[in-house]
Amino acid sequence: MNFHKTLQIKIIELPRLDRNQQLAKAISLLKEGYEVVLIQNEEKKYEGIIRTHDVIGKGINPAASCKTYMNKTVPSILKEELISVEQVGNYMLEGKSRFIPVLDEQLRILGAIKDTQILEKMRLKFDQFLENSLENVVNWDLKTLKSSDTIGNAIAKMREFGFSRIPILDEQSELQGIVMNRSLLKTQIEKKTTSGDFGGKEKDWHLLPVGDFVSETETIKINTGILEVYDRIVNSNEHTLIVDDQTRYGIITALDLIKFLLTSEKGISDYIINILQAPDDEVQSHAIRKTQALLNREKRLLGTSGTVKIRFKRNMSQSKRGQYSITATIQLISDNGHNFSSEATDFGAEKAVNKALDNISRIISNSKKRALEQRLKSKSLRKLTEL
Secondary structure, eight states: OEEEOGGGSOOBOOOEEETTSBHHHHHHHHHHTOSEEEEEOTTSBEEEEEEHHHHTTSOOOTTSBGGGTOBOOSOOEETTOOOOHHHHHHHHHHHTOSEEEEEOTTOBEEEEEEHHHHHHHTGGGGGGGTTOOGGGTSBTTOOOEETTSBHHHHHHHHHHHTOSEEEEEOTTSOEEEEEEHHHHHHHHHHTBOTTSOBTTSHHHHHTSBGGGGOBOOOEEETTOOHHHHHHHHHHSOOOEEEEEOSSOEEEEEHHHHHHHHHHOOTTOOEEEEEEESOSSHHHHHHHHHHHHHHHHHTHHHHOSEEEEEEEEEEEEEEEETTEEEEEEEEEEEETTSOEEEEEEEESSHHHHHHHHHHHHHHHHHHHHHHHHHHHHHHHHHHHHHHO
16 A cells, blocks of 8 residues: 655755765764765766765775765755655665655755665554565675674675674674674774875775674574564664574564565565645544555455545634534546545544545445446347247
């Protein structure tokens, strides 16, 4: 189930630099803790982004311009663009990025949307997968490293899979901790000398054992509930979790959860629900649940794809004990050619939604009756013709 609610997601402020500014400034921001630096051109239009793994492991020249290191493959969206939350999630997967830049109509940077914000808007979908094992969510492609492996090897893995951290095992194959790309970048910069070398030669830095840069971490068991994982990633700022199933280690990120939801077909239709001017998130959630229930009931007639438009309007001329009436207008357009609409007013947005959907249910029911009568009539005519 998709719904167009992107524009009501709060845009996150992120640092931005001109593409001709020195890389040293971007590195300084990354070391401060920023995950992304947005890059713009001379006209303040979006050009690309710089993340830690866009820089780490490369021959760093702090005096070089940001445009030399920026990543241009991460998609962007327009603030006024009608786009589904699911589409933003797909953009994140496509660009392997936790952030998607948001632009104005002149393509100037306004900020960004983060993966955990997308997960929050997709929360209702998780109810369909409460019984699912984490086995279906965990990314097992992640290869662990031994503490004796080199930093160069760790960097190669990070850049290959787009991870910001990798589990490190000791010589007994027990989890020692994780290594984070931010700490490696910090070390790489600190070892850079005025001569431009790393401890004499750049290759020497890459050969240092990764075990020297390990941080402690907690793991979760493979039987952990999917909602607990969701809560830890979305609400506890743990965007990466290490999973232990006793025989191997895996990883779950916010992007892994988004990918799981977007590729799972159980009960999820491709209808896009466009909600305009909802009084609050509670009303929005109610409208989505009720609309989804209707679409599921009438799947045989309506199919599994189309668009639902829901618009709310407060009627200032109609009040009751200080409460204004709300009009909910709902239009359902299926991709197989059906078009149903209704409008209802009540003192309460949820009641107005219920009335409008009940009206559409009656319209659909009458439509099916007429279609059945038409088929029976056609069948009778064929029999008479045969006689």
